[in-house]
Amino acid sequence: MIFHFRNKFPQLNPFWDKYLPFQKRLDIPAKTILLKEGKVSQNYIFIEKGCVRAFFNNNGDDKTVQFFFENEGLTSFDSFTNNVPSLITIETTEPSVIYLLPKQYALQLVEELTREPEFVQLMLQMFAQRQMHYMNEFFSFIRDTPEQRYLSLLTNRPHIIQRVPQHYIASYLGVSTVHLSRIKSKIAKGNAHF
Amino acid sequence: MIFHFRNKFPQLNPFWDKYLPFQKRLDIPAKTILLKEGKVSQNYIFIEKGCVRAFFNNNGDDKTVQFFFENEGLTSFDSFTNNVPSLITIETTEPSVIYLLPKQYALQLVEELTREPEFVQLMLQMFAQRQMHYMNEFFSFIRDTPEQRYLSLLTNRPHIIQRVPQHYIASYLGVSTVHLSRIKSKIAKGNAHF
DNA sequence: CCGGCACGATAACATATGTTATCAAGTTTA
């Protein structure tokens, strides 16, 4: 659903920089919605400072899909590409500084890359990498218990746990806030060697 | 993890046909393994007749990721692209007729497409479509109960339920075979209006 | 400074799902 390339593929930065003048800078508080479920995505979003989360609503119940931090970019991929209503909402979880690149320019940028054969392979790689990411998330969801997923977050992406309110973490792990509390207290007991 | 384009994008068929001579035809029984977890994928797989499933093993426990049928193609995307051990096993669930296109030719085919700008957009679309597919699978896993997922299979892809042994369905839905039986009997009771 | 709200912990109970065991009906194979 989401792709980002800034700093992932430095070779592309010159192309990116060329479009800097078309970007709009936003300095916004927490809980600001950048794209609402059901609306058509009009921008590519780049995070200079702060954190946003992507989630969808299932009868009143938030399901967080992914967190994004400094120097990451994203968009609602299907909505952006196919002009359909977005399945997800994108909102800040902290006060943030965001750059928006309007769709027309983002598409123009992609089209420019398309004409340079040496970059096409790179773009394919980019997509492969994204696909791999979602595959891994999916596999982890299938394979691991919520406790394992929490422990994996703790060791592999501790910044998420440090910066994001716990109920979002629960929604990301696919459990209730109550159960996440249980998991944490269980782990704490396990580590309680005096 | 997997991509396939035959018949999805008829414009590409001429390219595909050009590589027909390099394909190897296999006429194989059920439960034949085409790619084993841990091995590096060496072929693009196209199904003329039959059914294969992709799964991974989690301490003795099969987790089915996807089913493929006639006129669909697949490969273990990461393994194929990055020459790393495959995360998944691919095996037939029925006697099948399979065509294998060795990796070198498949890559050559992709490279040819890369040089035709009008096809690059198509390839990107192809990837977007694949990504969308996995996203939807992922969302469904997060959002829906196993019962809802089973009902959705029943209405949207009944051929899967008809052709595939039930324990593979259970493994695909993410529940035990016992629980799938329970779900089925619960549904049957609900529909039992004499 | 106070009142409300966001955040998190915990208990008690309800429900969903896994595990193990048993049985029965096909199907395949020696």
Next chain:
DNA sequence: TAAACTTGATAACATATGTTATCGTGCCGG
């Protein structure tokens, strides 16, 4: 054809997870 295996249903019990309610703490805005 008999034995072995595959497939599926069901019961009984164990565990995981959700739901609701209550409490405490800290923060933020009037």
